[in-house]
Amino acid sequence: MSKFDAIRPYYDAEVNQAILSAINHPMMKALMNFAYENEDDSVWKEQLKRTHSIRDFQINFAYKAVKKVLEKSSDGLSTSGFEKLEPNTSYLFISNHRDIILDTSLLNVCLHEHGLVMTASAIGDNLVKKDFLKTLSKLNRNFLVQRGLPPRELLESSKLMSEYIGQLLLRENRSVWIAQREGRTKDGNDATHSGVLKMLAMASGEATMLDYFKKLKIVPVSISYEYDPTDALKMPQLMAEANAEKYIKDKNEDFITLLSGIIGQKKRIHIHVGEVLTNEIDKIACEFDNTNKQIQALAQVIDDAILQTYKLWPTNYIAYDLLFKTDQFKAFYTENEKSLFERRLEMRIDETNPQMVEGFLAMYANPVVNKMKYENAG
Known part of the structure; x- marks a missing residue:
C-alpha cells in the first residue's frame, strides 16, 4: 500500500472501475445531463464506460461541464499571464480562494486551453464526505486535505501532504493548486497564511527551505468574480466571527455552497497567473536568515502579487x-x-x-x- 493512498486521487488503472461504480448515481445523471444537454443518457454513459484515465475524464467530461457552467452562469472568463508559463512544466499555483470547486476548475480550463500541465488540487475532506463526491473529486485529480484532526495527527497529516505535493511537482511533473489559506476568503481580504508555507516546507529534506521553494516553482494566482455566487451564504459565518461567537455549520451547508457556486450568477470572471517567484525568493534569502521571517516575507510577496493583479469589477x-x-x-x-x-x-x-x-x-x-x-x- 502506498503511503499516499489515504489522500491521493485515483491512479489511471483505477479510473474505469471508479466510473462504473458511480455511473448510475442520480448526481452523475444530473451532472451529465447538464454537460450533455439535449443528448440521450446512452451517449455519455457509453463514453464514460470507455474512459480509462484521469486526463480523459477531465478533458471529455469535467472540461465540458465547466464550459457549460461558464456559458449558463457567467458573462465570460478572461485571463492574463498564461503566455509566460512553459509547456510540459509543473508549477505550484498558490491562489486566493473564493469558490470551493470553480477556482481550481477554471484554472484547469485555462491551463488546458493554453497547452499547459493541469493541476492536482487540494480539497478539504469535509467537502467530500458523501461517497459519490469523493469518487468525483478523485476522478478530477483532487487530493484530500484532512481537516479537524487533533494536533499530533494534524502534524503527521501535514507532513504527508507536504511530501505528496513534492512528489507530484518534482517527480511526476504534475502541477499543483493550493489555496493561500485554509478555507475560502469570506470577507474579501485575501491573505496568505504562514501555516500553508510551513506545511509545504516540511518536505524540504536536505535542501534549505528557500532553495526547496525555488524548486517547486511557486506561481501566485488571483481569481476575481464580478458577483460572488455565494456572497449571501458567507454572511452568517462572518456575523458570528464579528460578534466573537463560535460558528457551527449546518449539516448540508458545504454542499449547498458548492452547488450555489456552480449554478449561481457570476457575471464576469478574471484569472491572472503571475511569474515564478525565483528572484523574490533570492531577495528574501539575502535579507533574512531566520526561517520564520523568511516565511513571513514570502507570504507577503505572494499577497502583493495576488492583491496587485486582482481584477476589480464595477x-x-x-x-x-x-x-x-x-x-x-x-x-x-x-x-x-x-x-x-x-x-x-x-x-x-x-x-x-x-x-x-x-x-x-x-x-x-x-x-x-x-x-x-x-x-x-x-
Whole structure:
C-alpha cells in the first residue's frame, strides 16, 4: 500500500472501475445531463464506460461541464499571464480562494486551453464526505486535505501532504493548486497564511527551505468574480466571527455552497497567473536568515502579487462607494450597474441589520481597499 493512498486521487488503472461504480448515481445523471444537454443518457454513459484515465475524464467530461457552467452562469472568463508559463512544466499555483470547486476548475480550463500541465488540487475532506463526491473529486485529480484532526495527527497529516505535493511537482511533473489559506476568503481580504508555507516546507529534506521553494516553482494566482455566487451564504459565518461567537455549520451547508457556486450568477470572471517567484525568493534569502521571517516575507510577496493583479469589477467600486458613503469611484460604474447591485443587496440581505449590510458591502469593497494601499505606496 502506498503511503499516499489515504489522500491521493485515483491512479489511471483505477479510473474505469471508479466510473462504473458511480455511473448510475442520480448526481452523475444530473451532472451529465447538464454537460450533455439535449443528448440521450446512452451517449455519455457509453463514453464514460470507455474512459480509462484521469486526463480523459477531465478533458471529455469535467472540461465540458465547466464550459457549460461558464456559458449558463457567467458573462465570460478572461485571463492574463498564461503566455509566460512553459509547456510540459509543473508549477505550484498558490491562489486566493473564493469558490470551493470553480477556482481550481477554471484554472484547469485555462491551463488546458493554453497547452499547459493541469493541476492536482487540494480539497478539504469535509467537502467530500458523501461517497459519490469523493469518487468525483478523485476522478478530477483532487487530493484530500484532512481537516479537524487533533494536533499530533494534524502534524503527521501535514507532513504527508507536504511530501505528496513534492512528489507530484518534482517527480511526476504534475502541477499543483493550493489555496493561500485554509478555507475560502469570506470577507474579501485575501491573505496568505504562514501555516500553508510551513506545511509545504516540511518536505524540504536536505535542501534549505528557500532553495526547496525555488524548486517547486511557486506561481501566485488571483481569481476575481464580478458577483460572488455565494456572497449571501458567507454572511452568517462572518456575523458570528464579528460578534466573537463560535460558528457551527449546518449539516448540508458545504454542499449547498458548492452547488450555489456552480449554478449561481457570476457575471464576469478574471484569472491572472503571475511569474515564478525565483528572484523574490533570492531577495528574501539575502535579507533574512531566520526561517520564520523568511516565511513571513514570502507570504507577503505572494499577497502583493495576488492583491496587485486582482481584477476589480464595477461591483467592487460600487460597494466601496456605498460602504464609505462617497462617490470616489463613480467613474468606474454606470447608474444601471449600481442599481442592479443595490437590488442584489436588497434581495439577499436583511437590510434592517446594519452589521449584515456592512459585512456584505465590505466583502466586495475590501479588494479596492487592498489595491489602494499599493497605489498609495507607489
